[in-house]
Every structure is written in structure tokens, then in C-alpha cells.
Amino acid sequence: MSKPRFVRVAETGRAPVRFRLDGREISGLEGDSVLTAVLTNANHVRTSEFSNGKRAGFCLMGACQDCWMWTEEGDRLRACTTRIEPGMALRTTTPETGTWPTTRS
Numbered sequence: 001m002s003k004p005r006f007v008r009v010a011e012t013g014r015a016p017v018r019f020r021l022d023g024r025e026i027s028g029l030e031g032d033s034v035l036t037a038v039l040t041n042a043n044h045v046r047t048s049e050f051s052n053g054k055r056a057g058f059c060l061m062g063a064c065q066d067c068w069m070w071t072e073e074g075d076r077l078r079a080c081t082t083r084i085e086p087g088m089a090l091r092t093t094t095p096e097t098g099t100w101p102t103t104r105s
């Protein structure tokens with residue numbers, strides 16, 4: 001797993017929340033957004049749909065659409081506006097293709 005993008009400097013005493021990211025068991029803290037929980041363990045939430053660059057969110061408040069992720073069931077969620085829950089199974093790539101869905105012509 002990549003080096004974490006976020007460093008937690010406050011509220012470190014909250015209860016841990018275990019979840020999976022790309023099949024790996026990791027943890028965030030109770031009350032974290034998915035974005036915070038993921039980026040305190042990894043340096044990105046997905047690969048760009050426009051290039052092979054890695055994305056890690058931008059606005060952190062639900063406006064930019066840069067933090068879409070997927071569940072292992074294939075549902076898409078916005079990481080900055082979704083709270084981490086115990087047992088969540090998240091992916092940085094789509095379950096079907098391993099890439100962002102392409103537009104249909």
C-alpha cells in the first residue's frame with residue numbers, strides 16, 4: 001500500500017473502525033469520513049478517468065466529484081461525504097474492469 005497522504009494530528013483517541021481497502025484490512029477512527037479513513041492509510045482514492053493519474057479528492061466538501069470510490073459490491077460512493085462504517089469493503093478501482101467506467105458512444 002502507498003504512503004498515507006494524510007497525517008492525523010488531533011482526535012487520535014476515537015474508537016478504531018476496521019474496514020477493507022482493495023482487499024487489505026485497515027482501520028480509521030469512529031466519525032471519520034471515508035476520505036479521511038482511506039487517506040490516513042493510502043495516498044489516493046482512485047485512478048483518474050482522464051489519465052492514469054491518482055486522485056485523492058480536492059474540495060473535501062462534496063463539490064468537486066474528485067473522490068468517487070467503489071464498494072466491493074460495485075456501488076459508487078463519494079468518499080468525502082460518506083462516513084466510514086465497520087466492515088466496509090472499498091475499492092480504488094471498479095470491480096468489473098479495474099478502471100473508471102468509460103462513456104458510451
Ligand code: FES
Pocket residue numbers: 056057058059060061062063064065066067068078079080081
Ligand atoms: S473531495 Fe470534492 S467531492 Fe469529495
